[in-house]
Amino acid sequence: MFLNADHVSYTYNRRTGAEAVNALRDVSVRINRGSLTGLIGPNGCGKTTLLKLLAGVLAPDRGSVSLDGRALASMSKRHVARRIAVVPQETHPAFEYTVLEMALMGRHPHLGPFQLEGPADLAIAHEALVATGTSQLAERAFMSLSGGEKQRVVIASALTQSPEVLLLDEPTASLDLGFQLEIGLLLQRLNHQRSATMVMATHDLNLAASLCDTLVLMRDGRVLAFGNTPDVLTSAMVRQLYDVEADVRVHELAGHLTVVPLGRIS
Amino acid sequence: MITLDSAETDESPLRRPPPSSIRGRLAATILGFGTLAIVTCMLAPLVGTTPISLARALDPSIPFDQNVDAQIFFVARLPRVLAGALVGSALAAAGVVFQAMLRNPLATPFTLGVSAGASLGAMLVIIFGGALALGPFSTVPAASFAGAAAATAVVYWLATRQGHAISTSVLLLAGVTLNSFLSAIIMFVQYLADFAQVFRAARWIMGDLDIGGYDTLIASLPLVIVAFALFALLPSSLNLLSVGRDAAAARGVDVPRAQRLAFFSASLATSAAVSLAGPIGFIGIVVPHLVRLLVGVDHRIVLPASALFGAAFLVACDLLSRTVLAPVEIPVGIVTAMIGGPFFLWLLVRKS
Numbered sequence: 182m183f184l185n186a187d188h189v190s191y192t193y194n195r196r197t198g199a200e201a202v203n204a205l206r207d208v209s210v211r212i213n214r215g216s217l218t219g220l221i222g223p224n225g226c227g228k229t230t231l232l233k234l235l236a237g238v239l240a241p242d243r244g245s246v247s248l249d250g251r252a253l254a255s256m257s258k259r260h261v262a263r264r265i266a267v268v269p270q271e272t273h274p275a276f277e278y279t280v281l282e283m284a285l286m287g288r289h290p291h292l293g294p295f296q297l298e299g300p301a302d303l304a305i306a307h308e309a310l311v312a313t314g315t316s317q318l319a320e321r322a323f324m325s326l327s328g329g330e331k332q333r334v335v336i337a338s339a340l341t342q343s344p345e346v347l348l349l350d351e352p353t354a355s356l357d358l359g360f361q362l363e364i365g366l367l368l369q370r371l372n373h374q375r376s377a378t379m380v381m382a383t384h385d386l387n388l389a390a391s392l393c394d395t396l397v398l399m400r401d402g403r404v405l406a407f408g409n410t411p412d413v414l415t416s417a418m419v420r421q422l423y424d425v426e427a428d429v430r431v432h433e434l435a436g437h438l439t440v441v442p443l444g445r446i447s
Numbered sequence: 448m449i450t451l452d453s454a455e456t457d458e459s460p461l462r463r464p465p466p467s468s469i470r471g472r473l474a475a476t477i478l479g480f481g482t483l484a485i486v487t488c489m490l491a492p493l494v495g496t497t498p499i500s501l502a503r504a505l506d507p508s509i510p511f512d513q514n515v516d517a518q519i520f521f522v523a524r525l526p527r528v529l530a531g532a533l534v535g536s537a538l539a540a541a542g543v544v545f546q547a548m549l550r551n552p553l554a555t556p557f558t559l560g561v562s563a564g565a566s567l568g569a570m571l572v573i574i575f576g577g578a579l580a581l582g583p584f585s586t587v588p589a590a591s592f593a594g595a596a597a598a599t600a601v602v603y604w605l606a607t608r609q610g611h612a613i614s615t616s617v618l619l620l621a622g623v624t625l626n627s628f629l630s631a632i633i634m635f636v637q638y639l640a641d642f643a644q645v646f647r648a649a650r651w652i653m654g655d656l657d658i659g660g661y662d663t664l665i666a667s668l669p670l671v672i673v674a675f676a677l678f679a680l681l682p683s684s685l686n687l688l689s690v691g692r693d694a695a696a697a698r699g700v701d702v703p704r705a706q707r708l709a710f711f712s713a714s715l716a717t718s719a720a721v722s723l724a725g726p727i728g729f730i731g732i733v734v735p736h737l738v739r740l741l742v743g744v745d746h747r748i749v750l751p752a753s754a755l756f757g758a759a760f761l762v763a764c765d766l767l768s769r770t771v772l773a774p775v776e777i778p779v780g781i782v783t784a785m786i787g788g789p790f791f792l793w794l795l796v797r798k799s
Contacts, residue, residue, distance in 0.1 A: 233693075257699075266697065
């Protein structure tokens with residue numbers, strides 16, 4: 182096992198008097214090296230919280246997260262960031278950074294406090310832009326890009342971290358069908374050709390079915406099922422997850438499972 | 448490791464030459480803005496009712512007590528110019544730090560109530576405590592620094608009540624509210640005072656760099672040096688904080704620590720500047736935005752460039768304030784506001 186969450190729990194507002202919110206309760210997940218794992222579940226099921234725990238951005242109240250047998254809690258934040266990168270759902274910088282500047286920020290965990298990036302760092306950033314098809318945008322302002330271009334640049338910035346693990350939080354949520362397909366193909370290529378380990382939270386069951394070899398199905402802060410995509414993505418599981426009756430079958434042309442919702446169970 | 452092989456895609460390579468390195472840009476920026484700041488500080492003392500010559504003022508062959516030009520340069524005019532440089536530099540750099548930390552390009556060093564706290568402190572001494580004295584420091588700067596520190600502490604306490612990390616939204620709201628609240632107290636205190644005291648207090652709020660000697664300058668210098676030493680740790684964290692809290696955390700930035708460092712260093716620089724010369728407005732927003740138009744938005748370049756350009760900018764504004772209507776002097780805060788106000792509006796319109 183490569184990236185493990187062992188019996189992790191997390192509660193928001195634990196420190197304050199405000200109403201505590203249980204986001205995760207006793208969740209265990211084992212991510213294999215080189216796998217592409219999908220996190221699936223209804224809104225508020227704890228997908229994003231689990232991603233933040235796996236990234237070391239949040240520390241679990243109970244349980245632990247480990248990478249290659251080493252607890253994230255025992256590593257510095259900078260050290261964790263050299264091995265694990267995160268692609269958020271949306272990115273809104275407060276200033277007009279260029280695409281190249283956004284990509285170069287991925288080098289932050291590799292540089293000392295007073296160190297400026299050198300030619301080697303610049304080369305890594307350029308390669309990441311080329312790999313995501315955004316090198317021609319390098320001098321453009323990030324905020325002037327389309328949604329799909331922005332998301333590819335953010336993926337490039339995460340690749341510039343030279344990570345072993347890429348965590349993606351609904352990377353296609355705000356994109357149209359064309360860009361969804363494009364990002365999906367990009368992730369698949371990065372996963373297959375470079376054996377990158379990826380964990381992706383998504384609401385798009387068909388995207389998950391086409392990309393992910395493993396799925397984690399979550400509801401109410403718990404894991405309902407965890408296993409190979411064809412084994413766990415069934416109409417019974419979809420009913421249990423979303424209270425939705427769905428037809429789940431292999432699409433002849435696409436060659437993977439497809440989920441067609443038929444109606445809500447009252 | 449996710450290794451990258453550029454040969455695997457069919458993207459055309461970059462046509463334009465690669466942009467010059469950050470090191471080159473930083474060196475060029477510091478050289479350019481540094482020269483501007485030094486030249487401005489050298490030339491500004493030459494201008495005034497009595498014209499003097501730089502060559503004669505710096506001529507070592509004439510003894511100082513016989514060299515009228517040197518006396519005017521070093522005793523009468525240089526302290527004021529250096530105060531302008533120190534205050535301009537501190538306010539401009541603090542503006543950059545607050546804007547990045549709050550993720551709000553329209554934030555200023557005074558947004559979070561520091562200046563109102565400083566003003567109240569100064570007001571109280573001007574109006575009630577004329578006889579107080581605190582050792583070598585003159586009383587008004589000490590009181591205004593204490594007021595600024597108190598306002599900083601209150602805002603920080605409010606913004607960290609919901610956990611150990613700073614909530615920037617609470618910080619903004621608390622700062623804006625504290626500003627209005629303290630302004631009401633300031634008006635109340637002025638209402639209780641007599642005419643001459645109110646005039647002195649109002650004059651202090653307009654900002655004044657005529658500090659009359661090197662003493663107050665030397666008293667504020669350590670505070671500004673500490674603030675700038677902390678600023679030096681910040682730029683790459685500020686880049687990431689301005690992209691987003693989660694983005695910064697995922698790149699290995701210790702977000703609560705970086706926010707605390709930014710908040711306290713920028714508050715310290717602002718407090719020192721305001722206690723020296725009063726709340727001189729608009730430097731903290733005009734200078735960072737002008738600098739960004741010239742050198743881009745990377746904080747590793749914007750922060751040192753703003754510190755240097757802020758010095759030159761305020762010294763130039765002060766020069767205007769004492770020459771435009773000479774021999775009448777316009778308070779420098781009015782000059783910066785007259786330049787800064789329209790500029791601020793232009794920025795707002797340009798953004799939308």
